[in-house]
Amino acid sequence: MRAFLPAYEMETPRDLASALDCLASAPGVWQAFAGGTDLMVLLEAGKLPRKKFLNIWNLGELRGIVVSAEYVTLGALTTYAEVQRHEVLTREFPLLCRAAAATGSVATQNRGTLGGNIANASPAADSPPALIVYDAEIEMVSLSGARFLPYASFHTGYKRTNLQAGELIRAIRLPRVRARRKQYFRKVGTRRAQAISKICFAGVARVEAARIADVRIALGSVSPAVLRAVRAEEVLRGQRLGSLDLRGAQDALGAEIAPIDDMRSTARYRRSVARNLLAEFVETLVG
């Protein structure tokens, strides 16, 4: 434990309104603390500069999964374990469930939350690519009210988000889709469980009359924030499955990602594997 513990404070607001009040009263001073699976690791490494935390773990307003005709709305405090147990999510948003199962381990899945994960904004997180391809929207609240933002616009750079001072993520909502979609998710980690992602690929496509009517592709760990591969999508959109320009799509993907060398992997590896996973994704469309 490398942190000087006595310097850290934590308070439990009695409800969401008090929490927002507190955040507004001293902008940039308090930080929301949910399950702690990211923040406690930083604390123990002595790498947590902020000192005042708001324990939001018990805020009922941020919990629960609501299913309506148009959306499935997940409270920010939805844990990875809860995601995996939910019947509608399993059926209609399987990539998010796969990502949840691939994050950490049983114990961290019981405490890790979607909202916490998104706010932490690690480019290596496993859920963001799934959220991107599902056209997720983020709901944020503050004393001034609530606003929605497409998740694709939420991350503005490495560990930088659109979340303003005084705001909390309240929910993530996923538009339900009638049409059948082909879905693909693959995380390549350092090992099969409890692994940080070297590269993560989520893909969703609507195939009609042997053509790719629409497609969404998102990757993690290949750029400063989760990346929606719009250029690769563009190449693939409208193409016939039988005569796909896979090479062109791979080249487009190569041009829009910016992988780096780090302790876990290399830029070269990530680049090669990104291309290969795109090929594998396309293969599943054909099959």
Next chain:
Amino acid sequence: MPEPARKIRVSCVVNGAAASFEAYPMARLLDVLREELQLTGTKEGCGEGECGACSIEMDGQLVNSCLVPALQAEGARIRTIEGLAMGDTLHALQQAFITQGGAQCGICTPGMILAAVNLLAQHPQPDDAQIRAGLSGNLCRCTGYMKIFESVVAAVRQAESRA
């Protein structure tokens, strides 16, 4: 030096008994259990939520106690390895870990056994893949996991033969 934060008083239930302690709000539950409550069965292996040696049951769920701040233990129902046996009677998993060789050096064992308890609560008759997935958050350097799996299987068989 900054003014040190005040310690808080936390009340919860640990191994079926009311417990109360004072701690810094962000002290690790792991340290609180070991130092304030003298329950040293829960171990620190990594301090980063990777090894699972600190696994405990909190409100019925398996969690890494090195990642839970003391303040969030308020009102929680906690079970550690010390709360597993019934007096002198070992839990079937504990017995199996002894006879099947699931425990070697023993440092991962408390967390591993609680993870196995949690696994069996979700899947009373787990297949090999479920056992592996359920224990994948608990690292063991001694056994190569084989005899841990065998211990779980033996405990399941014991429960079946009792039923």
Next chain:
Amino acid sequence: MEMRVIGKSVPRKEGREKVTGRARYVDDLSFPGMLHGVTVRSPAARGRIRAIHFEGELPWHEFTVVTAKDIPGKNCIALLIEDQPCLAVEFVNHPEEAIVLLAHPDKYLLEEARRCVRIEIEPLRAVFSIEDSMARKEIIWGQDNIFKSFDVEKGDVDRAWSGAEFVVEGVYETGAQEQLYIEPQGMIAQVNEAEGVTVWGSLQCPHYVHKALMILFGLPRERIRVVQTETGGGFGGKEEYPSMIAAHAALLARKSGRPVKIIYDRAEDMVATTKRHPSRTRHATAVTRDGKLLAMDIDFTVDGGAYETLSPVVLSRGTIHAAGPYACANVRIRSRAVATNAPPHGAFRGFGAPQSVFALERHFDRVAEIVGITPAEFRRRNFIRQGQTLAVGQVVKEKVDMNGLMERAFELSGYYAKRNLFTETNSDSSARAGTKRGIGFASFLHGAGFTGSGEEYLASEVAMEATADGTVHILAGSTEMGQGTNTIFAQIAAEALRLDCEQIRIVQPDTAYVPNSGPTVASRTAMIVGKLVETAAAGLLQLLRERGLLRDGYSAADFSRACCLYVAKHGALKSFVKYDHPRDLHWDDQKYSGDAYGAYAWAVYVAEVSVDARTAEVRVNDFVAVQEVGKVINPVLAAGQIEGGVAQGIGFALYENVVWQEGRMVNAQMTNYVMPTAMDLPAIRVYFEEIPYGRGPAGAKGIGELPLDGTAPAIANAIAHATGVDVRRIPITAESLLEMLEAAHA
């Protein structure tokens, strides 16, 4: 002959404590008035210490501060030699080298204080690789950066080249490996007038710590006491390093007058303590047309880090194992351990052999390919047989049937059929994009006990005492760290005394009470010390029989009665045994030849892998481990040793990569230093054969290190089969493998 207790899976002696959380590891202990201690370490790899600054607004007067000036005896951690300082004085020679020690009752404030001590270092040029060390870009140790070297010569290697149809060369490398015991290192120390220096902690060799503290404190033997607490894994990582942390805790205890506890967190343990020696081996092998070995020229180098510590012995074992279980008339092995500015590398299960065996077994698959025969046939034509000599000149006196082991391993793993099937399906064009499969093996041996005259030099001792109630106490310096020492000692004694294991107690290793049985290393505990336990038991029976207190066919109750009578009439009932080196084992330290080990375990391991061509991820799908071990004392414990060792070997081969930056490990977190989880390993299938070794207890030989030798090369050979890639170094990361796969397709 069926034995009562030996050969049975008697439950682990201390199992109940471990499964209930009652076993007491060092961090579970607390003493009244205890302080916490931390170590302030060098930020630079090599340099001159200019100044030490105590910064920040801390109540420094509350802290106990220790530097080298506070060392009463010699500032060194004594091991083979005394080159390693306990605390650096003028120069530092590796990152994280200890310089200042601090103690305080508040562990959080103590951490803050550690951050506020700034060491000012004027850097000096440092050396970080074997190549640079040997090139002598900078002399960082001794005259030439070489801790030790060996030159083994058998036959006439130089003359054999001309007759060779094939000469195959190759260079092979292995990386550092972190022992990663789940319980980090820790010690508690207490120093007072009454008792002197006492330490309690996580350790493998209490008498190593004892010796080191004697020299550090300049105190006689009876003023130092070392007690082993329940130890959460060691694997060699707690062979020599505990002397350092014990020294630090004791110095703080001496200065403060209070008990001091030092526990490393995982990050500190990883950056500051020992790792497996990185290695580089060059092979040149001369072979006849039909694949018979003519000559082997082996050049073997290990990186020892900044101080000598155990490098000469690691080098020794690696050297002796470098030519494997093969008959070759002409062998040269030139080896050396060199210095670099990294924290000293140290003992890790296998101890030099995993490094040289990886090189050999990978090389031999290549030799087979060049000769045009299968890897199995190449081994078959060259396996050593009883009566032939190993590279160091040892005549193999025991029965050995390497071919039999190999055939059995092949049968159990389906090797032949899979070898053919995979070769066929891998060349199928559709497999290019998908999954490649491979199956490979390694054949090897591992010597048990200390090399050559080592056991004679150790002169290990064991005592056994029976109390009036008939309980038998085993007093030995051998430690339990999960491998089963307590249980097998109890079994050996129970068998010899015709009692139940419940009647046998193992006394906690405490230098005040137990004799020096030598270190718990080198696969010696069952074979060497276990034999002493067996002999001590016989001695106890002898004492009772001499007094007419025991008849043939006595019962347990008779035994207890006899003990009671003996103690009442004659006093303590105690037998004492000292190691007696077999007269027919001869070793020449100068020529480095002769009988290197009393006995060897022999093995063939088979690994089946699949390689995802898209990501180069390797999955081990099946693993078969067949070994001949003399006698299996406890089947569950023995299989557990092999399974756990294979798991570590899989980590060594595929996952465990130490990332270095100027001598410092930068991926010092369990997130970033990757060991296998329950989802990463296959079923590890273990089979034993038994040809009893006359000098082992009930015929047992040593097995602890064996699995680390053959696992990685078996996997490397399987990957080579699957992909056609010529693997030369481990760990085989996905990154390096993908690069090689792409190059192969280009």
